[in-house]
Amino acid sequence: MVDWSVYLVTEQRASAGRSTPEIVASALDGGVGVVQLRDKALPVRDRLAVGREVRELTRDAGVPLIVNDRVDLAQAIDADGVHLGDDDLPVEVAREILGEDAIIGRSASFVEDAIAAEGTGADYLGVGSVYATESKADVPDDEYAVGPERVRAIADAVSIPVVGIGGITADNAAEVAAAGADGVAVISAITKAEDPETATVALRDAVDGGRNRE
Amino acid sequence: MVDWSVYLVTEQRASAGRSTPEIVASALDGGVGVVQLRDKALPVRDRLAVGREVRELTRDAGVPLIVNDRVDLAQAIDADGVHLGDDDLPVEVAREILGEDAIIGRSASFVEDAIAAEGTGADYLGVGSVYATESKADVPDDEYAVGPERVRAIADAVSIPVVGIGGITADNAAEVAAAGADGVAVISAITKAEDPETATVALRDAVDGGRNRE
Ligand code: NI
Numbered sequence: 001m002v003d004w005s006v007y008l009v010t011e012q013r014a015s016a017g018r019s020t021p022e023i024v025a026s027a028l029d030g031g032v033g034v035v036q037l038r039d040k041a042l043p044v045r046d047r048l049a050v051g052r053e054v055r056e057l058t059r060d061a062g063v064p065l066i067v068n069d070r071v072d073l074a075q076a077i078d079a080d081g082v083h084l085g086d087d088d089l090p091v092e093v094a095r096e097i098l099g100e101d102a103i104i105g106r107s108a109s110f111v112e113d114a115i116a117a118e119g120t121g122a123d124y125l126g127v128g129s130v131y132a133t134e135s136k137a138d139v140p141d142d143e144y145a146v147g148p149e150r151v152r153a154i155a156d157a158v159s160i161p162v163v164g165i166g167g168i169t170a171d172n173a174a175e176v177a178a179a180g181a182d183g184v185a186v187i188s189a190i191t192k193a194e195d196p197e198t199a200t201v202a203l204r205d206a207v208d209g210g211r212n213r214e
Numbered sequence: 215m216v217d218w219s220v221y222l223v224t225e226q227r228a229s230a231g232r233s234t235p236e237i238v239a240s241a242l243d244g245g246v247g248v249v250q251l252r253d254k255a256l257p258v259r260d261r262l263a264v265g266r267e268v269r270e271l272t273r274d275a276g277v278p279l280i281v282n283d284r285v286d287l288a289q290a291i292d293a294d295g296v297h298l299g300d301d302d303l304p305v306e307v308a309r310e311i312l313g314e315d316a317i318i319g320r321s322a323s324f325v326e327d328a329i330a331a332e333g334t335g336a337d338y339l340g341v342g343s344v345y346a347t348e349s350k351a352d353v354p355d356d357e358y359a360v361g362p363e364r365v366r367a368i369a370d371a372v373s374i375p376v377v378g379i380g381g382i383t384a385d386n387a388a389e390v391a392a393a394g395a396d397g398v399a400v401i402s403a404i405t406k407a408e409d410p411e412t413a414t415v416a417l418r419d420a421v422d423g424g425r426n427r428e
Contacts, residue, residue, distance in 0.1 A: 043301035044283075069258075072285035076307045087257035093290045 342381025
């Protein structure tokens with residue numbers, strides 16, 4: 001069983017000078033449940049090197065490792081799956097390549113897209129941006145921001161796990177969980193934290209608190 | 215046996231308003247020997263759609279289809295192989311994913327790199343830029359331009375096929391073939407041509423002429 005409560009998306013550029021493996025190691029100590037290797041600014045050859053390190057760390061911790069976008073990179077580092085957006089390979093194509101056991105996630109900002117993604121065999125959804133954020137400069141206005149209400153609508157419409165993403169911090173994570181999300185995906189709330197371990201613990205506590213309010 | 219004489223690299227942005235499948239169909243009529251799906255500006259989901267069309271055309275013509283960079287896209291469209299550069303997945307990693315029968319090409323601008331690429335199992339080399347070109351804005355100065363002399367040095371140093379790339383036209387293709395290249399890879403000499411078929415024939419003729427001078 002995957003623990004979706006706190007889902008870390010890596011971004012070395014936003015890690016205050018620390019490496020992605022450093023951030024991941026600290027987040028794992030704090031109980032992060034899923035790690036997504038993103039680091040989109042890195043050439044894939046460098047992401048391969050970082051990914052191999054992160055694969056060792058996550059494997060030792062028994063935590064699933066998901067790769068953003070690149071199905072081939074997921075194969076190369078023996079990741080557990082991929083996370084796909086609108087511009088990426090379709091879920092069915094990734095499934096054909098990676099097989100039944102892979103964890104394939106899909107971004108969705110609208111209820112219709114969420115239902116469609118579930119229909120194509122996505123294993124979970126990343127729903128966002130929940131709150132306004134600058135992490136994705138190229139997100140259209142109407143996906144900005146979906147808010148806890150749309151998280152709730154999507155969580156009600158699908159039976160696969162839903163993870164809220166975008167602008168989530170320890171201050172608003174409870175609200176996202178209370179809206180029915182199975183967890184929260186964050187970049188900077190962990191990568192920019194002075195202590196990523198403590199930040200992860202705080203997010204977990206917030207999600208647990210919100211879940212009890214659901 | 216692959217006929218390396220004329221190797222088309224696709225780029226819809228540089229195709230004078232025509233689609234990549236249109237260009238490929240015309241180049242196949244002109245006797246192009248290899249097609250590489252590049253179209254780097256397109257999101258991978260769109261490259262998938264274009265690639266599926268190009269796969270049909272090349273399969274009907276019995277011509278190998280190579281995908282630039284993305285091993286997963288090559289798998290998705292059942293391409294014959296991939297072409298990899300310095301920033302891409304290493305040849306060994308692509309080989310592991312695609313298997314022994316895949317055609318895996320590697321870019322190389324220096325003799326040492328060419329020998330190293332052959333050592334890692336590359337099936338052919340793309341050597342360039344042979345002449346100055348604006349196709350790749352981010353190529354370092356000292357890879358600019360390698361000239362026919364370095365093509366010769368590399369062709370002499372390795373036993374795998376060598377294809378010259380960068381700034382090649384029907385006017386200088388003979389010189390590249392005379393330097394020992396097995397063929398010439400072009401984007402705009404075909405994609406921007408008023409008639410890609412005729413342009414392909416002219417390139418073939420030039421390569422054949424240069425080969426006889428070798
Ligand atoms: Ni639900």
